[in-house]
Amino acid sequence: MVPHRSLVRMIEANELTKRYGRTTAVRGLSFTVRPGHVTGFLGPNGAGKSTTLRMILGLNRPTSGTALVGGRPFGALPRGLRDVGALLDARDVHHGYTARAHLSVLARSNTIPRRRVGEVLEEVGLAQAATRRIGGFSLGMKQRLGIAAALLGDPPVLVFDEPVNGLDPEGVLWLRTLLRRLAAEGRTVFVSSHLMSEMESTAEQLVVIGRGELIAAESLTAFAARGTRRRVAVRTPDADALAPALLAAGASVEAGTDGLLTVTGLPATRIGELASHTRAVLHELIPRSSSLEEAFMELTADSVEYTTAGDVR
Template sequence: MIEVNELSKRYGGTSAVEALSFTVRPGQVTGFLGPNGAGKSTTLRMILGLHRPTGGSVTVDGRPFHERPRGLRHVGALLDAHDVHGGRSASAQLSALARSNRIPQRRVKEVLGEVGLADVARRRVGGFSLGMKQRLGIASALLGDPPVLLFDEPLNGLDPEGVKWVRELFRRLAAEGRTVFVSSHLMSEMENTADQLIVIGRGRLIAAESLAEFSARGTRRSVWVSTRDAAALRDVLVAEGAAVDRAGDELTVTGLTADRIGELALRHTVPLRGLHTRSASLEDVFMELTADSVQYLAGASR
């Protein structure tokens, strides 16, 4: 379990993280979301003891991580796939980590096989693609068979097969009772993978709840309608104050419920082929709830 309590980090007059509190529990995949500059990486580094907090505290299974000897047995982490010695082989890289953490050398071969790098174990890491380095970083995190795992953008550079494999890996690790904390900007993957979400903006907590609870907070729901009299129905719905996008015989309607659209279609004798409500996607809800927290906005005036 990871417990963050009133955690803050300031750099001079700039606040990167401000009074942040949340808990990441075992047995589930917890996604860590926020716009660029929200403080996600700073928070992860404070969890691992790489940055000292200005205020507050963070513990891993009840203790600050920096107090634990042989840390890879307690927490496995992938923060930067490029943070490896390019002149070493994959096997040598993991062997050095194993020795420094008193992990049996047999684990090196085991984790290289698990992440799909057994055939390139003796190749120099400097010649690896980004996706291969991501796999090596995941192998490093798994090396000590730890109960807590942190991943920062683990899907960068992976092909579709690799993305599917990582998704299944995270779910398996969580099913084993481990704490799995994943920072990612890929909303579709978080939608497919995460059970719980921690969402921050400008260093402050926006949400700490289940994926379903967070998705339900969105207000941008729409209704899909199919009818051969799309033009006529569009005029009726617009007159009722709805916003309507038309694509052939299909309409996307916001501002009216599916029940109300059905009533209006019946009243105006417009036959419907299909009618259902579309819930907002995770990306839609995220964009809506973090709109005031975006630090780097494309197209913003200078």
């Protein structure tokens, strides 16, 4: 069901700050999530993503600033799950309930027609498991149940925190299609994830934070283009001659199969000049933009709180 235009709402963070004692989890954060797009919410571990989502959903009170949905704090919205649907932790559910009973309780408490329980169970692929106790569900099934709960009120705003966790490849593809469809219907869809490849395949807009502060709020394409480690794909039958010249010029070179070299650190024009000097035949010379993951790693490098022993930052 497509939400009425009057119900479509933006999510807005305005100078949002949250402190826990001497620790500042979120600092002066401002961004807007608009309807009609899947907006990814990215940041390194400890960046403040979960705290921000909890403030948007009224579960944590900001120290200062505001988190608004449709211009109002979440607690002032009158229609519960019919205003905003959310999945924060799929495991946070009574394991003694069946899937149908869990959703039925939510439907009654939010004055949602009972027929919606069956509809959302069917939509998330749990119709055959409706009478099973949740305690016996896999993590992927619990994720699907959490998504069903978020969809129950047919809301114009949807917030998901790591919804891909536990899903198998078929489930990941299903979720990707679902999120895109919900956004295409004019809903506001805000998705936190640590999986760059999945965000690259799903999101159109990004909000990126680090150490509780805003790094970027822009299109995925624009963010990826900010990465400076752009690559050039070079295919040549003379890789043994060209690769040393590229390395001597300061490039990083990764050798692949069939004479493919992936070159970082030199523009295509300079690579062409070096190929000419070494008399290397070029079959391909294709500049490639940074991937989302490469841009993310580069632009958030100073915001990573925990690194492995082998990391060099």
